[in-house]
Amino acid sequence: MHVLPLITDSATLANLCARLARADFITVDTEFMRESTFWPQLCLIQVADVNEAAAIDPLAPGIDLQPLLDLLVANEDVLKVFHAGGQDIEIVHNLTGKTPHPLFDTQVAAMALGQGEQIGYSNLVDSWLGISIDKGARFTDWARRPLDARQIDYAIGDVTHLAAIFPKMLERLRKTGRGAWLDQEMERLADPRNYLNDPDEAWRRVKVPSRRPEVLGRLKAIARWREREAQGKDLPRGRIAKDETIADLAGNPPRRQADLAKVRGLSPGWATNEIGARLMAAVEGATPMDAEEVPPRDDRKPGLGRDGALVADLLKLLLKIRSRDIDVAPKLLARSDELEALAAGTRDGLPMLTGWRYDQFGRDAVDLVEGRLGFAVVGGRLKMTRQDDRVEEETA
Numbered sequence: 001m002h003v004l005p006l007i008t009d010s011a012t013l014a015n016l017c018a019r020l021a022r023a024d025f026i027t028v029d030t031e032f033m034r035e036s037t038f039w040p041q042l043c044l045i046q047v048a049d050v051n052e053a054a055a056i057d058p059l060a061p062g063i064d065l066q067p068l069l070d071l072l073v074a075n076e077d078v079l080k081v082f083h084a085g086g087q088d089i090e091i092v093h094n095l096t097g098k099t100p101h102p103l104f105d106t107q108v109a110a111m112a113l114g115q116g117e118q119i120g121y122s123n124l125v126d127s128w129l130g131i132s133i134d135k136g137a138r139f140t141d142w143a144r145r146p147l148d149a150r151q152i153d154y155a156i157g158d159v160t161h162l163a164a165i166f167p168k169m170l171e172r173l174r175k176t177g178r179g180a181w182l183d184q185e186m187e188r189l190a191d192p193r194n195y196l197n198d199p200d201e202a203w204r205r206v207k208v209p210s211r212r213p214e215v216l217g218r219l220k221a222i223a224r225w226r227e228r229e230a231q232g233k234d235l236p237r238g239r240i241a242k243d244e245t246i247a248d249l250a251g252n253p254p255r256r257q258a259d260l261a262k263v264r265g266l267s268p269g270w271a272t273n274e275i276g277a278r279l280m281a282a283v284e285g286a287t288p289m290d291a292e293e294v295p296p297r298d299d300r301k302p303g304l305g306r307d308g309a310l311v312a313d314l315l316k317l318l319l320k321i322r323s324r325d326i327d328v329a330p331k332l333l334a335r336s337d338e339l340e341a342l343a344a345g346t347r348d349g350l351p352m353l354t355g356w357r358y359d360q361f362g363r364d365a366v367d368l369v370e371g372r373l374g375f376a377v378v379g380g381r382l383k384m385t386r387q388d389d390r391v392e393e394e395t396a
Contacts, residue, residue, distance in 0.1 A: 008060035017067035023049035043142035048159035114327035199227035213288035219250035221286035
């Protein structure tokens with residue numbers, strides 16, 4: 001594979017993108033920094049097809065990334081291949097408001113091939129290519145210039161290895177008939193809604209023990225305020241206020257701005273400065289959360305009593321057995337909340353009860369809940385047994 005020198009000018013990038021636009025697939029990776037910012041700072045972009053690979057410097061003065069962005073989000077003829085691409089996709093979404101499409105994630109595909117739920121890139125490369133990756137440049141400062149040859153070689157390897165792995169993985173998926181299993185997962189990854197930073201939803205990432213509507217209403221208002229402050233200042237959320245601080249403010253609201261000087265995690269200056277005033281405005285403007293928005297406690301799932309919890313445990317055991325038997329990651333078949341919903345009597349809207357998931361697991365899960373399926377130890381191995389099979393054996 002031909003590796004181009006680091007691309008720092010618009011003309012070279014445009015020519016590369018024109019060539020890549022004729023490929024069936026390209027592999028994509030990014031290097032970024034976000035330790036001291038809210039928005040990830042894009043520092044390097046790596047792309048490859050089966051013929052050539054290149055690293056692009058987005059920090060190069062005057063470089064126009066538009067041809068590359070068009071290739072990623074507007075060209076539907078080229079498949080974009082990532083590994084654990086969530087953060088890479090987020091960066092593209094931040095730049096364009098769109099996501100790469102169509103896309104393929106090798107970490108998700110590995111789930112369908114029995115390689116676990118979150119196989120790391122180095123382990124993926126080792127298992128498919130027998131190559132051990134030098135991780136020496138993994139924690140480098142990608143924003144510092146100039147980048148040295150070792151850094152660029154390390155970064156380029158992320159897409160050249162992926163370009164070699166993807167065809168092998170695709171062939172394995174075709175042979176096992178599991179390629180169609182991944183369509184829904186890839187479309188979910190490409191959904192732009194996954195990468196929105198909506199201030200009105202920021203409260204969901206903060207844990208508080210209370211389920212009182214007035215406390216949760218304050219939490220939503222304060223989390224919304226923090227999200228807007230962090231985005232506007234391009235600072236990490238924790239640099240504005242830590243989760244435990246805003247949880248404390250929601251449960252024990254200050255009566256006046258001067259009380260902010262006593263809040264753990266806030267500096268005394270908040271008692272008189274403008275950011276403190278904006279925080280107090282958020283607290284004072286909060287309204288109780290609507291009842292339908294209040295989430296249930298984790299240990300009080302709706303409709304899931306003591307017996308339902310036992311049924312959910314049996315479903316989780318069934319999931320382990322089934323995923324072992326077909327050699328697929330359990331998470332690809334069903335999530336824990338789906339199992340709990342099924343145990344509570346829900347049948348509608350569960351992904352595991354549709355399509356290939358129903359054929360591979362959902363049908364058995366329903367049969368277990370409705371008493372048509374049980375467990376048995378056969379030859380020291382736990383297996384599923386159908387009740388009608390046991391009746392035939394007993395009457396034979």
